Amino acid sequence: xxxxxxxxxxxxxxxxxxxxxxxxxxxxxxxxxxxxxxxxxxxxxxxxxxxxxxxxxxxxxxxxxxxxxxxxxxxxxxxxxxxxxxxxxxxxxxxxxxxxxxxxxx
Numbered sequence: 876x877x878x879x880x881x882x883x884x885x886x887x888x889x890x891x892x893x894x895x896x897x898x899x900x901x902x903x904x905x906x907x908x909x910x911x912x913x914x915x916x917x918x919x920x921x922x923x924x925x926x927x928x929x930x931x932x933x934x935x936x937x938x939x940x941x942x943x944x945x946x947x948x949x950x951x952x953x954x955x956x957x958x959x960x961x962x963x964x965x966x967x968x969x970x971x972x973x974x975x976x977x978x979x980x981x
Contacts (some may be wrong), residue, residue, distance in 0.1 A: 892968045900961055907953025914945035918953040920961070 900920030908915045913930040927949075933942050 889968055893965075896964045896968055900957075900964060903957075903960065905953045905956040905960065907949040907951065907956060909948035909952060910941075910945040914942065914949045916946060916949040916953050918950065918957055920957060922954060922957060924950065 897920075903920045904925060905918050905920070906915055907918070910930075910933070913933055915926075915928040916924060917926040919925055927946060929942060929946075933945070
């Protein structure tokens with residue numbers, strides 16, 4: 876019974892740390908880039924696009940498809956960085972709690 880109470884206490888602590896982590900990640904911004912930095916996309920921790928910056932040298936009608944592809948690549952890069960940060964923070968939060976292998980909390 877003592878182990879269950881200890882585990883419940885750890886779960887409560889983990890929930891508080893997770894809430895703090897989610898708030899911290901929501902405020903964070905992640906920059907992705909493509910085309911050697913000609914296109915940059917900034918996402919917040921929720922994955923919402925905050926900014927898109929396109930180098931003026933790409934602003935030619937005949938290069939529209941290239942710019943579109945570069946925007947997608949930059950957004951993907953930013954999302955990968957956000958996911959990495961989220962997993963790192965999650966590892967910090969769950970460090971002391973024995974979770975089954977492969978269990979994802981979000």
